Structures are given as C-alpha cells and as structure tokens.
Amino acid sequence: MDTMAHIQIERGASGRLARVLDREGLPPRAWVIADATVMRLHGERIVAGLARDGVSVRRRAVPPGEPSKSVAVAAELWVWLAAQGAERRDPIIALGGGVVGDIAGFVAATYLRGVPLIQVPTTLLAQIDSSVGGKVGVDLAAGKNLVGAFYPARRSVIDPNLLATLPRAQLVADYAEVIKTAVIFDADMFERIEANADALDDPALLEDLITRCVRWKARVVDEDPHDRGARAVLNYGHTIAHALEAVCGYGAYRHGEAVAIGMRGAAAIGVRAGTLAPGDADRQHALLRRVGLPQTYANAAPDDVVQAMQRDKKVRGGRIQWVLAERIGAASPGHHVDPTIVREVLHEIRAPAA
Numbered sequence: 333m334d335t336m337a338h339i340q341i342e343r344g345a346s347g348r349l350a351r352v353l354d355r356e357g358l359p360p361r362a363w364v365i366a367d368a369t370v371m372r373l374h375g376e377r378i379v380a381g382l383a384r385d386g387v388s389v390r391r392r393a394v395p396p397g398e399p400s401k402s403v404a405v406a407a408e409l410w411v412w413l414a415a416q417g418a419e420r421r422d423p424i425i426a427l428g429g430g431v432v433g434d435i436a437g438f439v440a441a442t443y444l445r446g447v448p449l450i451q452v453p454t455t456l457l458a459q460i461d462s463s464v465g466g467k468v469g470v471d472l473a474a475g476k477n478l479v480g481a482f483y484p485a486r487r488s489v490i491d492p493n494l495l496a497t498l499p500r501a502q503l504v505a506d507y508a509e510v511i512k513t514a515v516i517f518d519a520d521m522f523e524r525i526e527a528n529a530d531a532l533d534d535p536a537l538l539e540d541l542i543t544r545c546v547r548w549k550a551r552v553v554d555e556d557p558h559d560r561g562a563r564a565v566l567n568y569g570h571t572i573a574h575a576l577e578a579v580c581g582y583g584a585y586r587h588g589e590a591v592a593i594g595m596r597g598a599a600a601i602g603v604r605a606g607t608l609a610p611g612d613a614d615r616q617h618a619l620l621r622r623v624g625l626p627q628t629y630a631n632a633a634p635d636d637v638v639q640a641m642q643r644d645k646k647v648r649g650g651r652i653q654w655v656l657a658e659r660i661g662a663a664s665p666g667h668h669v670d671p672t673i674v675r676e677v678l679h680e681i682r683a684p685a686a
C-alpha cells in the first residue's frame with residue numbers, strides 16, 4: 333500500500349475539490365456529508381464552490397457529536413442515497429471531524445458494496461489521525477467502533493485552513509496526539525513544538541506538524557494495513573486513556589485530554605520499568621502542561637482504572653501490552669509491565685483530593 337499517494341496536504345485545497353474529482357476520474361456528481369456545525373462553517377461554501385465548478389452536488393447534515401456514529405444514522409444515509417439515486421461511481425465527500433469521517437466512510441464502504449470516498453477532515457485529530465489509515469465504522473451501545481471496515485479513502489484532502497474555526501480547547505486537546513506522534517517517532521518535531529508552544533494555531537506550524545504526523549502514520553499503516561502488529565505503537569498513552577474514558581464516562585474528558593494523562597502514566601511506567609530516562613519523562617510532562625493539557629486525573633479510583641484496562645479490546649490473553657517510550661522520538665509496543673508498577677503510577681498521577 334502507498335497511503336501517502338492518496339493524501340494531499342495543502343492550505344486552501346478544500347476550495348478546489350472539483351479538480352480533485354476530475355483528477356481521480358470521478359463523475360461530476362458528489363454527495364457531501366457533514367455535521368450541522370461544519371456544514372454551516374465550511375460546507376455551504378464548499379458545496380457552492382463545487383456547484384460553481386460544474387459538479388452536481390447534494391448535501392446532508394447529521395447532528396454533531398459521537399451519537400451520529402450509529403447504525404441508525406448509517407441507515408438514514410443509505411436510505412437518503414438510494415432515494416436520491418446515488419450511483420456506484422459517485423463519490424461521497426466526508427467533510428468533518430472523526431465522527432463524520434467514520435460514519436460517512438462506513439456508508440461509503442457499504443452503500444452499493446462501496447462507492448468512492450473522499451475525506452476532507454476538519455479537526456486536527458481527523459487531519460492527522462482518523463482520515464489516515466482506512467478505518468471506518470460505527471459504535472454500538474456495547475462499545476465504540478465495534479462495527480466497521482477497512483476502507484481507505486480514494487483521496488484525503490487535508491486543508492489546514494479549515495482548522496481556523498476550531499474552538500481553542502478542541503485544538504489543544506488534539507495537540508495531545510501530535511505530541512504523542514513526536515514522542516513515538518520524531519525528536520525534531522518535539523523540539524519544534526517546544527519552540528512554538530505559545531503559537532499553536534500558527535498556520536505554517538500546523539501545516540508542518542500535520543505533514544509530519546500524516547507521514548509517520550502512513551508509514552506504520554503501510555507496514556500494517558489491518559492493524560495486526562506494527563500499528564500498535566500508535567497506542568502510546570491510549571491504554572490508560574481508554575480506561576479513563578470508560579470509567580469517567582465518555583464526555584468527562586476530551587479524547588486528547590485523556591491521552592495526555594495516559595502519556596504521563598506511560599512515561600512514568602517507562603521510567604519505573606527502566607525503558608525511559610527520568611529527564612525525558614519530565615520533558616514530555618513539561619510540554620504537555622505548557623500546551624494546556626491535563627496531567628492528572630480525578631473522579632476515578634485507581635483500581636477501577638486498572639479493571640477497565642483489563643477489559644480493553646486490545647488486551648490479549650488477559651495481559652496488557654504496553655507501548656513504552658525509550659526516549660523522545662522512539663517507542664515500542666508489546667511490553668509486559670509488573671502490575672504493581674502500574675498501580676503505583678495510577679496513584680501517582682491522580683489529582684490530590686481538594
């Protein structure tokens with residue numbers, strides 16, 4: 333696979349989608365799916381631009397938020413496409429954050445057994461993570477992402493200008509995944525963020541960081557397209573993050589905030605297990621704090637967090653596989669850690685009672 337060959341990163345690119353369809357040999361007929369917020373902020377303009385460039389385009393908004401990643405919303409979208417006469421060669425344009433990318437991508441993977449998918453991600457998380465790697469799907473009441481497919485986009489059009497309308501708190505939360513990528517792969521990128529931590533929304537900075545994150549993720553995805561091994565390294569910080577999200581309730585933390593706390597925990601575990609020098613853990617801690625990300629959790633008992641980790645779908649044979657950092661810029665998956673160390677760290681990173 334050559335994931336990068338299907339990705340374009342360019343400021344302003346979302347205003348030139350007709351050209352993308354043309355270059356991909358797709359018919360001038362497109363189905364734009366966005367959430368209501370993104371439709372208002374960017375969709376109207378993008379749809380008008382497509383129409384001006386001769387594309388016949390229909391649009392459909394879903395409610396913003398995770399509940400739209402459901403079988404019920406997928407069914408509504410299938411019914412809409414069928415009623416309007418969408419055909420096999422017609423592209424679906426998924427315009428939005430990870431929620432829309434996943435639901436519209438899932439609909440593209442399944443309607444008529446698959447129609448072309450164009451991803452136009454609009455959150456930092458979606459630009460560096462969810463639009464890269466081909467995973468699409470929906471949630472069930474029993475858990476997130478339980479139904480889905482590997483269905484790589486025909487093209488992902490990443491336009492950093494779309495991030496200008498993101499609420500600050502959302503941008504900051506998504507930076508956790510950027511810093512995660514730097515810790516796993518790229519010491520130079522880590523330094524660049526340290527040097528620019530007071531101007532996180534600078535467009536040139538964002539374009540550079542997005543490009544690097546996408547390249548790193550694409551490399552791992554190409555090595556492991558179906559998530560059977562090498563991709564696991566991307567889960568740095570996520571073992572504790574997923575457990576916190578499950579125990580505290582989705583919504584208590586933004587995903588990136590939970591990841592930031594999880595990274596602190598993973599670094600502390602790395603220090604105790606002897607993979608990571610204390611100085612490197614401190615450096616990660618300092619940068620996450622400076623960016624404005626939480627480094628402690630409250631409202632959960634450490635033992636409940638441990639139990640939730642045991643239930644994670646990525647646990648194999650009852651043993652948690654940890655991703656541990658070796659230094660800033662290098663990490664590896666598949667570590668087994670003494671449960672006593674994990675428990676100690678979960679106590680250490682808990683916010684002191686007020």
Ligand SMILES: NC(=O)c1ccc[n+]([C@@H]2O[C@H](COP(=O)([O-])OP(=O)(O)OC[C@H]3O[C@@H](n4cnc5c(N)ncnc54)[C@H](O)[C@@H]3O)[C@@H](O)[C@H]2O)c1
Nearest residue numbers: 369396429430431432454455457458461462467494497498
């Ligand atoms: N498929 C994958 O590989 C993958 C990877 C990581 C995460 N995900 C999924 O991604 C989802 C989270 O994605 P998300 O964090 O982007 O959430 P999201 O899609 O819900 O977007 C967050 C909020 O930001 C708003 N928004 C989006 N773009 C905006 C913009 N440009 N300006 C202003 N507001 C904007 C949305 O309306 C929404 O309210 C989860 O469902 C997660 O499971 C998927």
Ligand SMILES: [Zn+2]
Nearest residue numbers: 509570587591
């Ligand atoms: Zn994540």
